[in-house]
Structures are given as structure tokens and as C-alpha cells.
Amino acid sequence: AQKVTQAQTEISVVEKEDVTLDCVYETRDTTYYLFWYKQPPSGELVFLIRRNSFDEQNEISGRYSWNFQKSTSSFNFTITASQVVDSAVYFCALSSFYNQGGKLIFGQGTELSVKP
Amino acid sequence: DSGVTQTPKHLITATGQRVTLRCSPRSGDLSVYWYQQSLDQGLQFLIQYYNGEERAKGNILERFSAQQFPDLHSELNLSSLELGDSALYFCASSVVRYEQYFGPGTRLTVT
Numbered sequence: 182a183q184k185v186t187q188a189q190t191e192i193s194v195v196e197k198e199d200v201t202l203d204c205v206y207e208t209r210d211t212t213y214y215l216f217w218y219k220q221p222p223s224g225e226l227v228f229l230i231r232r233n234s235f236d237e238q239n240e241i242s243g244r245y246s247w248n249f250q251k252s253t254s255s256f257n258f259t260i261t262a263s264q265v266v267d268s269a270v271y272f273c274a275l276s277s278f279y280n281q282g283g284k285l286i287f288g289q290g291t292e293l294s295v296k297p
Numbered sequence: 298d299s300g301v302t303q304t305p306k307h308l309i310t311a312t313g314q315r316v317t318l319r320c321s322p323r324s325g326d327l328s329v330y331w332y333q334q335s336l337d338q339g340l341q342f343l344i345q346y347y348n349g350e351e352r353a354k355g356n357i358l359e360r361f362s363a364q365q366f367p368d369l370h371s372e373l374n375l376s377s378l379e380l381g382d383s384a385l386y387f388c389a390s391s392v393v394r395y396e397q398y399f400g401p402g403t404r405l406t407v408t
Contacts, residue, residue, distance in 0.1 A: 284345055284353050
């Protein structure tokens with residue numbers, strides 16, 4: 182079965198601190214996709230990144246970076262120099278490449294609060 | 298703005314009633330997904346359609362059904378509503394197996 186675990190339910194930091202959100206996944210598939218989504222207080226789900234299981238290169242986009250380690254089944258997300266606007270719930274998700282039409286399996290989410 | 302539209306934004310109804318949620322995917326996306334977000338269950342996949350055909354089914358109750366029309370918009374029908382059906386219902390669209398773009402959601406409150 183596929184599963185995504187985000188062990189950190191809530192994280193609180195002060196502005197300008199760096200913060201890492203953890204994501205651990207389980208799957209029997211050899212090819213799969215991993216995602217991060219952001220859900221700000223307004224409620225919409227905003228796509229942040231997609232990684233393929235065969236591409237373990239880390240990625241950086243501005244203050245955001247992602248560390249994908251297949252050996253530990255982890256796909257962690259780091260925000261550098263956090264800002265109040267980063268306050269949101271962040272979801273890690275997994276989808277199978279071949280089966281099940283690409284449905285997303287979400288973790289329970291990590292609520293990040295960035296205080297000024 | 299993701300390009301996915303959902304109506305209505307809010308819906309308040311009574312137990313036992315039936316409602317229809319509507320979703321229009323991004324231009325060019327053939328695949329539509331429905332998800333339910335509740336406090337106790339988190340974000341759960343309900344059902345997926347691709348170009349009018351059901352492609353995958355998740356934890357969708359028998360009281361719930363969906364369809365995708367020739368113009369690719371989709372509707373999620375919820376019947377015999379119970380208090381526990383109160384949730385945020387999201388529609389998402391994608392090119393299959395790539396990132397899904399979510400609509401703003403419909404918040405359903407069953408009283």
C-alpha cells in the first residue's frame with residue numbers, strides 16, 4: 182500500500198529562520214511521483230513541486246529547496262529565511278506512475294506558523 | 298489562479314438532502330479528480346475521470362457519484378447527506394500523471 186507520513190503536525194518559527202518540513206513515503210512502485218502542495222489560510226491548494234522517482238537531484242526555487250533521498254524514502258522541504266506569508270499547511274503527496282490513474286495520496290499535512 | 302473553477306463556494310444543506318458540486322477543469326486538461334478534505338480524514342481521493350470515462354475510484358461512498366461531460370466539466374453528486382459529509386470538496390485537473398491543479402473548493406456544511 183502507498184502511504185505518506187508527515188510526522189510534524191505543527192511547526193512554529195520566527196521570521197527569517199530556516200525551517201525543514203519532513204516527508205516520508207512508502208510505495209512498492211519502482212516509478213512514482215512526489216509532490217508538495219501549500220494550503221494557505223484562504224483554503225486553496227497550491228502546487229509547489231513535482232519530482233520523478235528516477236531523478237534524485239535536489240531542487241531549489243528561490244527560498245524553497247527540496248531534498249529527495251530514495252534510500253530513506255524521504256522528500257523533505259526547506260524554506261530558507263522564512264516569511265510570514267509562508268504560514269500555511271504544507272502537504273506532501275505521492276502518486277503511482279503506472280497504476281490508479283495518478284491519484285494523489287496525501288500526508289496529514291504540517292501546519293507552519295511564521296511569526297514576525 | 299489555477300484555472301480550475303468550482304461552484305458553489307459554499308453550500309449549507311440539511312441531512313437527507315442531495316447536492317451537486319460542479320467543476321470546470323483547466324483548458325486542455327482531460328483528467329478530473331475529486332478529493333474530500335475533512336478534519337478527521339485529511340485529504341482523501343474520491344474519484345477520477347479521464348475524457349468522460351471513470352478511471353479510478355477511491356474511498357467514495359455509494360451515496361456519492363460523479364460524471365464528466367463531453368465539454369469536460371465534471372459534477373459530484375452527494376445524496377442522503379449526513380452530518381459527517383460536511384467537508385471541503387476539491388476538484389483538480391491535470392494532464393494524467395502530472396501535477397494536479399486544484400480549484401478553490403466547495404465547503405459543504407450539513408446541518
